[in-house]
Every structure is written in C-alpha cells, then in structure tokens.
Amino acid sequence: MHELGICDAMLKMVRGIMKDEELTEISRITVEVGSLSGVMPNFLADCWVAVADGTELEHTEFVIEELAGTAQCMDCGEEFTADLNDLSCPNCRGKKLVPLTGKDLTLKEILAP
Numbered sequence: 335m336h337e338l339g340i341c342d343a344m345l346k347m348v349r350g351i352m353k354d355e356e357l358t359e360i361s362r363i364t365v366e367v368g369s370l371s372g373v374m375p376n377f378l379a380d381c382w383v384a385v386a387d388g389t390e391l392e393h394t395e396f397v398i399e400e401l402a403g404t405a406q407c408m409d410c411g412e413e414f415t416a417d418l419n420d421l422s423c424p425n426c427r428g429k430k431l432v433p434l435t436g437k438d439l440t441l442k443e444i445l446a447p
C-alpha cells in the first residue's frame with residue numbers, strides 16, 4: 335500500500351525533526367496532498383492512525399489539505415485545473431494532458447504545543 339509507506343516515511347521524518355529540535359510533543363501535523371499525486375486523502379488519514387498508534391504521535395492532530403492540481407493540454411496548450419472526474423481539456427476536449435502541479439505530497443507544517 336502506497337499510503338502506508340508514505341505515512342511510515344512521514345512518521346520517521348517527524349521523529350527526526352523532533353529529535354533535532356528537541357521537541358517531546360507535536361500538537362498538529364499538516365500535510366498538503368496534490369490532487370494528481372495519486373494519494374487518497376481519506377486513506378492517508380487512516381494509514382496515519384495506523385502507523386502513529388502506540389507512538390508519541392498517537393494523539394497528534396493530523397490535518398490534510400488538498401491542493402487542486404493543474405494540467406496542460408498537449409494539443410492546444412491550454413492550462414487548467416485538473417478535474418479527476420473529467421480528465422480532458424476544457425478547450426478542445428483533448429485527452430493528451432501533462433500534469434503541471436499537484437503531483438506532490440508535502441509535509442507542510444509541524445506545530446509544537
């Protein structure tokens with residue numbers, strides 16, 4: 335499972351930051367998920383609960399911010415917000431699209447109490 339691996343990596347990353355910053359507690363973690371990243375936010379939240387269970391981050395609030403991705407049409411060059419339910423160019427209805435933004439998952443903020 336892709337999401338589980340991501341959460342595991344994030345847990346390690348957050349722990350590394352906690353160690354570096356000498357933090358014992360984190361009250362909130364915010365991650366930004368691009369709509370074209372292939373990551374399902376609901377599933378990501380479930381996986382976080384699974385990996386954080388029993389750790390010092392068990393009670394940390396986990397916030398997911400969804401970022402709408404943009405794509406460009408290879409046929410006419412139109413740039414637009416990608417709608418995952420209708421992946422075609424709004425200008426020419428072309429299907430040859432290149433993702434521009436929204437492909438990433440970013441650990442945006444770690445809030446210490």
Ligand SMILES: [Zn+2]
Nearest residue numbers: 407410423426
């Ligand atoms: Zn087009």
